[in-house]
Amino acid sequence: MSDASEHWDTIFAQKSDDEMSWYQDVPTTSLELLARWSQPEEPLIDIGAGNARLVDHLIERGWRDVTLLDVSHEALAAVRRRLSATEALVTYVVADIREWSPPRRYRAWHDRAVFHFLVSTLDQRAYVETAARSLESGAVLVIATFSSSGPTQCSGLPVAQHDPEEIGRLFASHFDLVTSQLQDHTTPFNSVQSFAWTVLRRR
Numbered sequence: 001m002s003d004a005s006e007h008w009d010t011i012f013a014q015k016s017d018d019e020m021s022w023y024q025d026v027p028t029t030s031l032e033l034l035a036r037w038s039q040p041e042e043p044l045i046d047i048g049a050g051n052a053r054l055v056d057h058l059i060e061r062g063w064r065d066v067t068l069l070d071v072s073h074e075a076l077a078a079v080r081r082r083l084s085a086t087e088a089l090v091t092y093v094v095a096d097i098r099e100w101s102p103p104r105r106y107r108a109w110h111d112r113a114v115f116h117f118l119v120s121t122l123d124q125r126a127y128v129e130t131a132a133r134s135l136e137s138g139a140v141l142v143i144a145t146f147s148s149s150g151p152t153q154c155s156g157l158p159v160a161q162h163d164p165e166e167i168g169r170l171f172a173s174h175f176d177l178v179t180s181q182l183q184d185h186t187t188p189f190n191s192v193q194s195f196a197w198t199v200l201r202r203r
């Protein structure tokens with residue numbers, strides 16, 4: 001078991017939803033951006049999906065081919081228990097995004113609060129290449145990271161901060177920037193975190 005999977009498994013095994021700073025009952029911005037820039041009939045992958053409710057809402061809104069990838073087995077096991085009735089619509093992948101190779105292609109890629117844990121240039125470049133290999137031309141990538149005025153660590157780990165312009169530059173080898181916004185996220189314990197949301201399109 002890698003350090004990363006051990007770290008995140010411990011968090012998901014020990015904390016309730018309300019003790020996780022990133023928790024949202026309804027992931028409004030993710031849902032709005034995915035509804036605007038992708039289609040329910042298209043395959044979507046959520047990177048570092050955790051135990052997020054995004055997949056529940058996507059299925060409710062008609063998505064039929066959703067892949068959830070996370071380094072934490074615990075997180076995905078919790079989703080699987082919750083969504084047992086929709087087993088056929090969801091694929092679960094326990095993997096570290098830094099080492100994963102896509103077995104197929106997707107039309108939409110979603111990442112909320114995962115890329116910013118990649119603090120080395122090497123890991124960031126590997127992520128961009130993996131995203132490029134995973135997505136067909138014209139496919140959309142929706143990514144939310146801590147902005148330059150966001151936190152400098154999360155869950156006991158250092159994080160990188162990125163504004164949308166920098167995300168655009170980091171992904172420029174394969175992606176064009178479509179739109180972006182800064183947004184404050186209020187945690188379950190009422191602190192505020194500044195996020196940068198960026199939508200990119202695969203060339």
Ligand SMILES: C[S@@+](CC[C@H](N)C(=O)[O-])C[C@H]1O[C@@H](n2cnc3c(N)ncnc32)[C@H](O)[C@@H]1O
Binds near residue numbers: 097098
């Ligand atoms: C801050 S949580 C966000 C969870 C979810 N995206 C959400 O919005 O609720 C970060 C998630 O990324 C996962 N994660 C962290 N590093 C990862 C990596 N290298 N590969 C895959 N997943 C990772 C963690 O297990 C955790 O579920």
